[in-house]
Amino acid sequence: MCGTCAPAALGAQAAAPAASAASTANDYRIGVDDVVQVSVWRNPDLGITVPVRPDGKISVPLIGDVAAGGRTATEVAADIQTRLTTYIRDPQVAVILTELRSHEYLSRVRVTGAVRQPVSIPYRQGMTVLDAVLAAGGTTEFAAGDRSHLYRKSDKDTKTMDVQLERILNRGDLTTNFTVSPGDVITVPERRL
Known part of the structure; x- marks a missing residue:
């Protein structure tokens, strides 16, 4: 590569992220x-x-x-x-x-239902369903943990993921211990009597 070409190439590469950031801001x-x-x-x-x-x-x-x-x-x-x-x-x-x-409001994860303390907590990178449920104090004795759901809203619809919370808490089965995203809602229903 010639000495005069390198600065021009670097300038074009530097301009691309700046244009992307401006587009995001707009x-x-x-x-x-x-x-x-x-x-x-x-x-x-x-x-x-x-x-x-x-x-x-x-x-x-x-x-x-x-x-x-x-x-x-x-x-x-x-x-x-x-x-x-x-x-x-x-x-x-x-x-x-x-x-x-x-x-700040949109970047929260909410946990509702049969948990000790329903909460709306700030999202942290790498946070999982288990982290969010533990922040809510865990489940109550009336919880039907294996019928729990994680709801994630996208631009077009809301995606529902089944969470087997009892298996996560009691057996260490992390198959449904999904990583959460900002705006997710986790619901833990009560057992049917």
């Missing part, structure tokens, strides 16, 4: 409790920095409530810009995420 969907900053060029009085309310909206001076939850910053900026044209000639709006808080 695709981020704003969630409840995320903090957004709205700036309107040459109109500092219309600028705000606010958390997204539980209803998914933010209040913007002059135009009122604007839906932000589930939308990208670019989509929210375009909506505000369109609505401001009634009051301002050629408004230029920027929406910037200053704090990403909603991912």
Whole structure:
């Protein structure tokens, strides 16, 4: 490889991750409790920095409530810009995420049903069903552990995985001790009497 070619090749390789990161940032969907900053060029009085309310909206001076939850910053900026044209000639709006808080809620694992303490715990890489159930204090005496389920939501549907919790706890059979993902829900039903 020639000496002048190497820097150009390295520059192209370095640009690829940067473009990927920018694409990911542009695709981020704003969630409840995320903090957004709205700036309107040459109109500092219309600028705000606010958390997204539980209803998914933010209040913007002059135009009122604007839906932000589930939308990208670019989509929210375009909506505000369109609505401001009634009051301002050629408004230029920027929406910037200053704090990403909603991912903390989405990045949890929940354990419900016949456990000692139903919990919503922060996801940790490598966490398994057993780890999550132990964080919930284990099962109660009324649990039907082998009828437990792990629910995982994807873009299109919810996947259900059978978990044989009694076998995991009592026999050390780790066949169904699945690795959990952020947003998973583990349910432990009670025995039928």
